[in-house]
Structure formats: C-alpha cells, structure tokens
Amino acid sequence: MKDCFLNATLSVLGLGLAFLAPPCRAGLPQPMCIIYGQALDGYGLPYRAGADVILFHGTSEIARQTINGSLAPGVNFALYVHLDDGRGAKPYSPRAVRTGDSVSIVVRDKDGVKTIMESQLVPPVGLPGDLLLLNVTAGQDTDGDGLSDLWEWEIIAWSNGALHNLWEVNGDDDFDGDHMSNRQEYQAGTFAFLDYDALLIEELIPAANGRLRLTFLSVPGITYSVRCATGLSESAWQPCAFSLSDAGAFQTVPVEGPGNWMSLYVPLQEPMCFYHLIAE
Ligand SMILES: [Ca+2]
Ligand SMILES: [Ca+2]
Numbered sequence: 001m002k003d004c005f006l007n008a009t010l011s012v013l014g015l016g017l018a019f020l021a022p023p024c025r026a027g028l029p030q031p032m033c034i035i036y037g038q039a040l041d042g043y044g045l046p047y048r049a050g051a052d053v054i055l056f057h058g059t060s061e062i063a064r065q066t067i068n069g070s071l072a073p074g075v076n077f078a079l080y081v082h083l084d085d086g087r088g089a090k091p092y093s094p095r096a097v098r099t100g101d102s103v104s105i106v107v108r109d110k111d112g113v114k115t116i117m118e119s120q121l122v123p124p125v126g127l128p129g130d131l132l133l134l135n136v137t138a139g140q141d142t143d144g145d146g147l148s149d150l151w152e153w154e155i156i157a158w159s160n161g162a163l164h165n166l167w168e169v170n171g172d173d174d175f176d177g178d179h180m181s182n183r184q185e186y187q188a189g190t191f192a193f194l195d196y197d198a199l200l201i202e203e204l205i206p207a208a209n210g211r212l213r214l215t216f217l218s219v220p221g222i223t224y225s226v227r228c229a230t231g232l233s234e235s236a237w238q239p240c241a242f243s244l245s246d247a248g249a250f251q252t253v254p255v256e257g258p259g260n261w262m263s264l265y266v267p268l269q270e271p272m273c274f275y276h277l278i279a280e
C-alpha cells in the first residue's frame with residue numbers, strides 16, 4: 001500500500017520519478033482461513049498432548065498447532081492460515097498464502113514427523129474467513145479401507161495366525177464377537193480384539209425430572225450423542241436430546257468423553273423407547 005501511494009504521489013507531483021520507483025511489491029492481508037479438526041494417532045485415538053499439527057506450503061511451514069486437550073468437542077487443532085489478497089508481486093509475509101494454493105499437513109509427535117492418511121483430502125486454501133473441517137490421522141492406510149495400518153496390525157497380532165495381512169482385516173467383521181464391528185470399534189476407540197471392551201450403556205436407570213440416566217465408559221477425546229426410536233427399523237432412529245445432569249439443559253450437539261465413567265440424561269418416553277449411544 002505504501003509503495004503504491006508513493007508511486008501515485010510522485011506521478012501527481014510530476015517529478016518524473018514514478019517509473020523509477022519500485023512497483024507494488026506485496027499483497028495485503030485478508031481475514032484468515034482456518035483449517036480445523038481432530039488429529040488422531042496411528043491407532044485412531046485423538047491426541048491429547050505431545051503432538052503438533054503442522055501446515056506446509058511447499059517446503060515452508062506456514063502454521064502450527066501444539067495440541068493441548070480439546071479446543072471444542074471433537075476438535076483438537078486449528079491452523080490459522082495467513083491469507084494474502086494476491087494483488088502484489090509476492091505475499092505480504094513469508095507465511096502468507098493465497099486462496100487456491102495447495103498445502104499439506106503433517107503431524108509431529110514423540111516418534112517424529114508423520115504423514116497423514118488423509119493427505120489426498122487436504123483442501124486448497126479457502127477464501128477469507130473460511131472454516132475448513134478436516135480430521136487427520138498420523139499414519140498410513142496401505143489397503144485404503146480407512147483403518148490405519150498400526151491398528152490393523154494389532155488385530156493381526158491377536159489373531160493367533162488366523163489373519164496374515166492388512167487386506168484380511170475387514171472393517172465390517174466383528175473379530176472379537178462383541179457385536180461391534182471392527183470399524184465401529186475403531187471409531188469408538190475400543191479394542192477390536194477384546195470382547196470385554198466395547199461401547200456399552202452399562203447402566204440405564206430412572207433419574208429426577210422425568211429423565212433416564214445412561215452411564216458408559218468413555219474414551220478421551222471421543223464425542224458421544226444419543227439417538228432414540230420407538231421401533232427398531234433403521235428409519236425410526238432420530239437424534240435424541242440429552243443433558244449432562246438430571247436438571248441440565250438438553251442438547252443434541254455431541255459431548256466429549258473425559259476418559260472415565262460418564263452419564264447422559266434423556267427424557268423418559270412412554271410407553272417404550274430404544275436408545276442408541278453414538279461414538280464419533
Ligand atoms: Ca487400512
Ligand atoms: Ca468387535
């Protein structure tokens with residue numbers, strides 16, 4: 001801006017220096033674009049600490065988030081992308097990029113820098129003010145089934161020789177026979193090779209104010225919500241409002257698990273209702 005103003009001023013003054021002055025060199029800052037989401041380790045569990053999510057433009061680091069718990073339920077990183085308006089010969093800052101630029105994401109944890117399974121899904125830099133959601137997993141998915149290699153190798157190791165490679169681990173199978181598929185256990189953060197580890201409503205009892213209390217063992221960083229139905233057909237299931245205490249306000253937005261026993265309260269419905277606990 002300053003250079004442009006100087007050019008114009010010198011031209012108006014007729015000093016004949018406008019052609020000698022440098023051209024507009026840099027663009028101008030725009031409102032930032034934010035890429036945010038949940039970063040998972042190689043076993044599909046949300047990082048709680050000890051990891052950085054790093055955004056690169058080419059080989060230049062342009063943003064970084066050191067993970068320290070959650071920023072919001074189901075969100076442990078937010079990368080603030082400095083955005084240039086693209087009108088100058090170069091961005092206003094070495095960290096600034098332009099709308100449409102390609103970027104990449106890596107995760108650095110205690111074991112070093114790791115590529116993410118979703119590297120092909122990283123969107124180009126958005127418009128000023130854009131919020132771009134992208135959950136990332138620090139690991140590899142060699143067979144392309146959405147389950148990380150490390151996690152699949154754990155099942156193989158527990159299979160007593162029944163499974164031999166990644167392609168034999170099927171997300172729709174229920175390896176440990178606990179009625180949760182392998183993929184459901186991956187999403188819920190439970191062990192898919194232990195039948196006593198599963199997402200279960202361990203207690204369902206009446207509570208005050210016409211509510212039912214659902215109690216379950218939560219996994220840190222995993223988010224939970226409730227669906228309910230008066231019948232068991234797939235189309236009957238609807239989001240169910242829940243509260244965090246027997247007198248609390250109802251919500252449908254998923255709530256994050258603290259990593260120990262957790263209770264959600266739902267309205268007691270007559271004459272009969274089924275409840276389904278959802279982990280994401
Ligand atoms: Ca896989
Ligand atoms: Ca299972």
Ligand SMILES: [Ca+2]
Nearest residue numbers: 191192194197
């Ligand atoms: Ca299990």
